[in-house]
Amino acid sequence: MASVTTDTPIHSNDPAPRAKISQQAIAPWLFLLPAFIFFAVYVIIPIFQSFYISAYEWNGLYSPEYRAVAGSEMTDLECTELGNRAARTEGCEPTGENVWTGEYVGFENYRNLWSDPFFWTSLKNNVIWLLLYFLAIPGGLFISLFLNQKVFGMRLYKSLFFFPFVLSQVVVGLVFSWFYLPNEGLLNEVLSWFGGPRTNILGSNDYATYGIIAAGLWPQTAYCMILYLTGLNAVDPEQIEAARLDGAKGPKMLWYVVLPQLWPATFIAIVVTVIGALRSFDLITIMTNGGPGFYNTSVLAFYMYDVALSEFGFRMGYGSAIAVILFLIMMVYIAGFLWKMWRDEKG
Amino acid sequence: MRSIFKTGATALAAATMLSGVAYADGHGVSGPLRIFSDMSNPAPRAVMEDMVARFTAENPEVEVELVITDREAWKTQIRNVLQSGTADIVNWYAGNRMAPYVDAGLFMDISDLWEEGGLTETLASTQGSMTMDDGIWGVPYTYYQWGVYYREDIFAELGLEAPTTWEEELSNCQAIIDSGRACYTIGTKFLWTAGGWFDYLNMRTNGYDFHMDLTAGEVEWTDDRVRATFENWATLIEMGAFIADHQTYSWQEALPFMVNGEAAAYLMGNFAVAPLREAGLSDDQLGFYQFPQIDPSIEPGEDAPTDTFHIAANAENVEAAEAFLLFVASAENQTLINNGDNLGQLPVNANSGVDDDEFLNAGFEMLSNNAGGGIAQFFDRDAPAEMAQVAMQGFQQFMVDPSTLDQVLQILEQARGRIY
Numbered sequence: 153m154a155s156v157t158t159d160t161p162i163h164s165n166d167p168a169p170r171a172k173i174s175q176q177a178i179a180p181w182l183f184l185l186p187a188f189i190f191f192a193v194y195v196i197i198p199i200f201q202s203f204y205i206s207a208y209e210w211n212g213l214y215s216p217e218y219r220a221v222a223g224s225e226m227t228d229l230e231c232t233e234l235g236n237r238a239a240r241t242e243g244c245e246p247t248g249e250n251v252w253t254g255e256y257v258g259f260e261n262y263r264n265l266w267s268d269p270f271f272w273t274s275l276k277n278n279v280i281w282l283l284l285y286f287l288a289i290p291g292g293l294f295i296s297l298f299l300n301q302k303v304f305g306m307r308l309y310k311s312l313f314f315f316p317f318v319l320s321q322v323v324v325g326l327v328f329s330w331f332y333l334p335n336e337g338l339l340n341e342v343l344s345w346f347g348g349p350r351t352n353i354l355g356s357n358d359y360a361t362y363g364i365i366a367a368g369l370w371p372q373t374a375y376c377m378i379l380y381l382t383g384l385n386a387v388d389p390e391q392i393e394a395a396r397l398d399g400a401k402g403p404k405m406l407w408y409v410v411l412p413q414l415w416p417a418t419f420i421a422i423v424v425t426v427i428g429a430l431r432s433f434d435l436i437t438i439m440t441n442g443g444p445g446f447y448n449t450s451v452l453a454f455y456m457y458d459v460a461l462s463e464f465g466f467r468m469g470y471g472s473a474i475a476v477i478l479f480l481i482m483m484v485y486i487a488g489f490l491w492k493m494w495r496d497e498k499g
Numbered sequence: 500m501r502s503i504f505k506t507g508a509t510a511l512a513a514a515t516m517l518s519g520v521a522y523a524d525g526h527g528v529s530g531p532l533r534i535f536s537d538m539s540n541p542a543p544r545a546v547m548e549d550m551v552a553r554f555t556a557e558n559p560e561v562e563v564e565l566v567i568t569d570r571e572a573w574k575t576q577i578r579n580v581l582q583s584g585t586a587d588i589v590n591w592y593a594g595n596r597m598a599p600y601v602d603a604g605l606f607m608d609i610s611d612l613w614e615e616g617g618l619t620e621t622l623a624s625t626q627g628s629m630t631m632d633d634g635i636w637g638v639p640y641t642y643y644q645w646g647v648y649y650r651e652d653i654f655a656e657l658g659l660e661a662p663t664t665w666e667e668e669l670s671n672c673q674a675i676i677d678s679g680r681a682c683y684t685i686g687t688k689f690l691w692t693a694g695g696w697f698d699y700l701n702m703r704t705n706g707y708d709f710h711m712d713l714t715a716g717e718v719e720w721t722d723d724r725v726r727a728t729f730e731n732w733a734t735l736i737e738m739g740a741f742i743a744d745h746q747t748y749s750w751q752e753a754l755p756f757m758v759n760g761e762a763a764a765y766l767m768g769n770f771a772v773a774p775l776r777e778a779g780l781s782d783d784q785l786g787f788y789q790f791p792q793i794d795p796s797i798e799p800g801e802d803a804p805t806d807t808f809h810i811a812a813n814a815e816n817v818e819a820a821e822a823f824l825l826f827v828a829s830a831e832n833q834t835l836i837n838n839g840d841n842l843g844q845l846p847v848n849a850n851s852g853v854d855d856d857e858f859l860n861a862g863f864e865m866l867s868n869n870a871g872g873g874i875a876q877f878f879d880r881d882a883p884a885e886m887a888q889v890a891m892q893g894f895q896q897f898m899v900d901p902s903t904l905d906q907v908l909q910i911l912e913q914a915r916g917r918i919y
Contacts, residue, residue, distance in 0.1 A: 213578060213581075236602070445899065466885065
């Protein structure tokens with residue numbers, strides 16, 4: 153953290169140097185406090201709660217708590233044991249509190265995950281997403297090189313290429329599901345011109361995931377393109393000039409002169425692409441709802457939602473176990489990212 | 500799903516004394532009454548608002564706070580509402596869909612209201628589906644039939660009659676396919692439509708009681724009788740009875756196939772009639788028949804999902820809530836809200852009248868006189884939530900590729916072992 157300096161030097165005859173110093177020490181923390189509180193409440197504490205809940209079997213519901221009315225023949229214990237009948241029993245009254253109904257099962261949820269084929273399908277799809285999403289980086293680089301010219305109307309072309317990134321993921325998902333429609337869809341229309349067979353991409357166990365990834369790549373490529381366009385502005389023209397004098401051109405120029413200078417942009421592009429690949433939930437929900445069949449296009453985040461929070465999902469503990477696994481996988485990446493930041497800052 | 504409550508509840512039930520509340524006449528109640536409803540589509544919303552208006556006219560001392568939530572969103576929001584204690588009355592569904600909230604003690608047992616309000620007679624037909632764990636947990640306000648809605652004009656063109664037996668069904672279907680159409684439209688993207696097909700095929704192949712045992716987890720999914728159901732289904736699938744690519748469509752997106760005449764029929768609930776009429780099909784073109792029998796020795800069972808009102812266990816104004824439930828259950832109210840101008844569905848109260856509509860009459864006739872096997876709620880309301888989810892995925896998988904049947908049944912059987 154950068155140290156705080158003020159314009160006024162602290163003189164020994166200052167009326168209250170002590171107060172000033174402590175002010176300087178406290179002020180940054182005070183400014184950080186709201187962020188810390190929200191980060192703790194919405195991120196840190198829920199992480200530990202997920203760990204905790206993953207050791208329980210719990211349907212996500214709390215039950216109202218009952219106690220005996222003073223002076224009645226019932227006891228608190230009897231009222232509690234009446235359970236769903238206590239509300240109608242004379243002598244018992246609700247305390248206004250809710251009690252947690254989880255049951256401790258230790259590592260049972262994790263053992264079940266291990267033998268759960270849908271968990272492995274989802275994990276496999278996560279890996280496919282991560283790998284294929286990286287295509288957005290060379291794609292974005294290519295388009296940005298192509299657009300980095302001085303031609304009349306170039307700003308318009310740039311905005312058109314950037315357009316998909318402005319759309320919400322839900323809209324992208326809808327547009328692509330219409331594009332893939334088995335009868336009226338544009339894709340099949342085009343395929344039929346070339347005599348290709350009609351395919352129902354999103355209805356096929358084999359292609360559906362790839363179809364969704366292609367939809368996701370559309371805005372992601374635009375994002376990488378913008379990153380590279382800004383990066384290209386910062387490329388040193390003198391170095392290009394010097395390289396040209398030395399006879400470098402084409403791929404050599406790109407690889408040895410331009411790309412190294414684009415490294416900061418590439419780094420950010422990698423970071424946002426990994427994050428984008430893990431945010432695939434909304435596209436999957438819109439385009440296939442996890443199907444066809446048994447979770448064929450599901451990823452871990454979708455599977456977690458489906459078992460714990462969806463219309464038929466009542467397995468909070470199991471969902472938390474999936475969340476923990478997802479968290480641990482992300483940790484590897486986050487740790488790598490932090491390490492790299494730390495190394496860069498050091499020197 | 501286990502509950503900390505199950506133990507001891509039955510043991511102490513004998514010692515339970517019912518609270519003496521004056522609900523017999525329903526008048527004289529007062530105070531605020533908070534109702535959370537999922538009747539968010541235009542017609543149901545108007546019905547709900549009208550019911551509240553008529554109830555407050557009868558009970559001017561009650562101030563109703565009505566919150567109407569999107570019907571789909573409500574399926575997950577009900578958890579928060581019930582636990583936060585912000586509602587006195589909520590909408591939900593009959594059958595096993597009540598189980599999580601009954602087990603967690605979030606619904607109030609209103610057996611005594613049924614007893615003393617005379618509901619055990621007027622609502623007798625649905626008492627079973629409202630009963631769980633020796634209690635009755637709500638009152639129904641409407642239900643609707645399922646069955647085959649078909650294009651009468653296409654059937655007439657091909658010289659076909661509505662089938663009553665499996666042989667007629669298959670020969671009809673073959674004739675329809677030969678004319679270049681699909682027999683049935685269906686959209687299985689959101690899975691439950693396939694649940695309807697399974698319900699009917701299984702109830703016709705093995706009977707209502709078997710179907711109930713299966714959804715209650717007492718029969719193995721790998722059982723030969725279950726396989727027989729799937730074999731009948733496979734016969735239809737393999738002859739090309741269903742539209743292609745159904746896994747990509749929602750049930751609404753499957754409607755145009757029937758409207759355009761690319762498919763001749765649709766196995767659906769009565770709520771499909773309204774959009775079909777709006778799309779331009781006249782009552783001359785649109786017909787209804789009961790799902791044909793497969794095994795003549797089996798009494799037909801029918802799906803008729805029931806929608807309900809419940810009192811929250813932590814309700815603050817129980818007297819007013821009970822008065823409202825009695826009001827909802829009354830014959831007069833049910834006749835009104837279910838007529839063609841309102842919900843266009845069937846009233847549950849035995850003393851209420853059915854509106855004069857071709858399809859409502861057909862449905863009422865079928866459920867009253869020709870559902871000797873029994874009345875089921877629907878697959879996703881009869882089976883526990885988790886089983887419903889995985890089984891309906893399996894049905895879709897099977898419909899897309901019938902050769903995966905063994906694998907599907909294995910997965911369902913494993914799920915059964917875990918869930919029940």
